[in-house]
Amino acid sequence: MTRSSAPLTLIGVDFSSAPSNRKPIRLALGRRQGAVIRLESQRAMTSLTDYAAWLAEPVAPGQGWVGGFDLPFGHSRELVLALGWPTEWAPLMAHYASLSRDQIRETFAAFCAARPVGKKFAHRATDGPAGASPSMKWVNPPVAFMMHAGVPPMIDAGVSLPGLHAGDPDRVALEAYPGLLARELIGNRSYKSDDKAKQTPExxxxxxxxxxALEQGRTRLGLRLKLSHAQRDELVDDGSGDKLDAVLCLMQAGWASEQPGYGMPAQTDPLEGWIVSTPTPTS
Structure with missing residues (x-):
């Protein structure tokens, strides 16, 4: 199903598995008008409790949101089969949520230790073309913990995750990845660091x-970002890049909101999921 009604809010979410005042979960909220995405507001959440409460906020029928979330929504089928975990998404997520972070780390470390160099991690089909870290990675970045913290509240709140889990059609969560869009625009240049000493002029x-580049619409998504002068300065001045990452996810959500099936390939594995706007590999 594709949502394109005028009141639809678009959201980009730069997620943290351990949000705090220093590094909150960042939201970028906007709307699409034709080929323009206008950034309307930004929001910070300093706890997972606040994040869960936000997801559960009711919306009026037809006035909901489509959000791009920077965290993985699924594990690779190869990993799931090797570990003997449930092979349907909802039971898999229930099992995953029941584990502690220490258990996740130990399980994944043992899996990697038994594999040859260069093939330590199991990858989803979307990881390669998106240039994303495997969803089982537990450090630098700890995306395995991000899934563990971020997906169960979506399920509890009744949010819809297309291709994976049916829920409220007026609250739609999609997996996004800001690095995919950033590399398209500036290559492999680094644009952020949580270490203030590394927040360089470059x-x-x-x-x-x-x-x-976002304002000029220089992406294959065919969308331009509309900012005020103050918003532009705020995004540029944030050395962590978190506010800009939320906006990149906003752009991906905006693109997906107008695509049949939210732009996900028909062959998407219902266990693994798909990062929206990832180029579909050609056979």
């Missing part, structure tokens, strides 16, 4: 170039 220039 990274500042890279953020400025990235924002300029």
């Amino acid at each position: 990274r500042l220039i890279a953020r400025k170039d990235l924002v300029d």
Whole structure:
């Protein structure tokens, strides 16, 4: 199903598995008008409790949201089969949520230790073409813990995850990945760091170039970002890149909101999921 009604809110979510005042979960909220995505507001959530409460906020029929979330929604089928975990998504997520982070780390470390160099991790079909880390990675970045913290509240709140889990059609969550869009615009240049000592002039220039490219619509998504002067300065000045990452996810959500099936390939594995706007591999 595709949502394109005028009141639809678009959301980009830069997620943290351990949000705090120093590094909150960042939301970028906007709307689409034709080929333009206008950034309307930004929001920070400093706890997972706040995140869960936000997901569960009711919306009026036909006035909901489509969000792009920067966290994985599924594990690779190869990993699931090797571990003997449930091979249907909802039972798999229930099992995964029942594990502690220490159990996840130990299980995945043992899996990797038994595999040859260069093939330590199991990858989903979407990871390669998106240039994303495997969803089982537990450090740098800890995306395995991000899934563990971020997906169960979506299920509890009754949010719809297309291709994976049916829920409220007025609250639609899609897996996004800001690095996919950033690399398209500025290549492999680094534009962010959580370490203030590494928030260099070069990274500042890279953020400025990235924002300029978004405003000019220089992506294959065919969308332009509309910002106020103050919003532009805020995105460029944030050395962590978290606010800009939320906006990149917003753009991916905006593209997906107008695509049949939210732009997900028909052959998407219902266990693994798909990162929206990832180029579909050609056979």
